[in-house]
Amino acid sequence: MIRSLMLFCAFALAFLTPRSGHGEEFDYPATGATTAALVIYSSADIERFDPLIRAFQTIYPGIDIKYHLLDTVDIFARAIKEADAGADSADLLISSAMDLQIKLVNDGYAAAYSSRETRALPRWARWRNEAFGFTFEPAVILYNRKLAPELGQVKTRFDLANLIGREEVRFRGKVITYNPERSGLGYLFGTQDAIQSEDFWYLARSIGDSKPQLSNSSGDMIRKVARGESLIAYNVLGSYALAEMRARPELGMIIPGDYCLAMQRIAIITKAAKNPGAARKFVDFLLSLKGQKIIAGAASLYSLHPDVQGRATISGLRAAAQGPVIPIRLGPGLLVYLDRLKRADFLRRWHSAMNRR
Template sequence: MLKNRCHNMRWLFGLIGTLVLTTSTGSELVTLKATHEPSQSLVIYSSTDTDRMGYLLQAFQHQHPDVRIDYHLMDTQDIYHRASSEMDSQAPTADLLLSSAMDLQIKLVNDGYGASHQSPQTDNLPVWANWRNQAFGFTYEPAVMIYNKALVPELAEVTTRFDLARSLTFDVGYLRKRIVTYDPQHSGLGYLFGTHDAIQSEDFWYLARSLGDMEVILETSSAAMIDKVASGEALIAYNVLGSYARARANENPDLGITIPRDYCLVMSRIAVIPQAAQNPKAAGAFIDFLLSQEGQKLIANAASLYSLRNDIQGEATAARLRQEARGPLIPIHLGPGLLVYLDKLKRQDFLARWRRAMARE
């Protein structure tokens, strides 16, 4: 998979001849050389795949040809620990952190690791997507269900969590071992969705027990979950990132997407400028680009990450999502509430309850 993606990237950036691809320990590094001298550098730690972010990096560099971009791809835990420990030891760190772990990004800002940035673009953000002018949401990605409509078209009628739990309990076990969801124990995003489901309603635990009874398959990424549904190994996946599901459903007509009707959680990827950033100006410019109309268009169309701005038209946009959703969209708000489930005891407690629901201990 990694190899394949490297190949894609080489093809993509090879066209304009600015790509230097390196793999180092645990992370993947893509460098876009500056085409204008004198050059400055922008170091990004990100959890978003390069084949999605590549378009944005290129377009940004097209606007700022003097900026050399070092794009380090790593997982969200690594972003948090590397950035905070680098700042604690006063070692050089990234200029920008882009992470889907909303809670960890908020913890960095809460603990004073963030630098402020304010511009017309950030002022334009909805209140829930900007915390302290230090953490900025730049996508609007729903947590959806995706099912194999070629195998079980009736799953289109499962539109709420209650419907799903009832199907699991009463529909004589045809979903046993054929439903897949995030593993909150091993996936930060799975934990974020799980805990926010639990905040929304105590019914979540009814669903969790039903999932456990049906021996739910647990995965650590949306891509893996969609793969299982596409192959027919699973029939339905719960809490899949809508952005990934949308892209795959467009290629594969067997896949159907359901936006939960009871409520639909919406997550946002978060940009934070570390307080020790070497080039906070370029980082701010990149954030402004992500939030600009051009950047958001690329997010919606090329990267299919669901744009946050209301004035973007297209399939993977907040505007389209609002049209399609038949129930409330609940964006996860940036703020101290996100710190709650990072609490050591809270996490232990949540995961213990989850494990009991899975009946695996």
């Protein structure tokens, strides 16, 4: 059942242009008599959330849901602007930009909520009872198995950097990664990499020397690798890659063996929420075993719940990884790289790594 749903999802995704449709609004009218209306601002593609919302509405048929698909930066900006103006806003913010979500919490835009489900979260997936992580998605290396089979030998970032450096001509223009200046998630992965090790800059210089392509989304990178326009994609969201790989056997995924970063999608109930009750129900549902099973299955995101089994789960990821899986912790540390000077400094280093020649 789950398998067929996943296949359906993979099939559907194949015809999707990820990040298309941002700014769009999707209505899920209450299936029963409307008792509450829930407004969600989310950066997750509707295909991911559709099974979750439908399952939620079978439990709460009276809740009418309006799903606004927005960029992470738009979610952040609109939440602040609307709350400060006292205008209508979202009840629930769902975003992969962990740092921006933490900033919203730190600056007092989130409402606290504590339930059995939220308390069951590990410390690194919850902050102040206001921000809740509900997925556990790895940043992986993706490659084209047909065109670059030698990538199968790569285990670590160091291996990757050496390979790219060695085969400079072969990989010139064929490496793709996030543009940290344009993509919030790319910036998050880059800065977290930089915290882990100075070796990251060695890799960044190798990538930079290969005159890489830069992208703003995982979906875009996956497509390019699948088509052969790129051979290697660094820091691709494992959840998106996993879904795509079902339909495209030429895609190969490397979970870096030195360490694997895992990001969480963060849900926040806004202080300005008109329907905090419905938002709380949705958060509880996302964290519940039922919700997490859908996340691991039909939604094709990695689930966080320790009791969910399968490939796209925290336990599946830990089993597949050859090295440590390091969750990006929720907490004030995420504020550091939002600092103006810190960001400027990181991007300056990034540019100098990209443009050595």
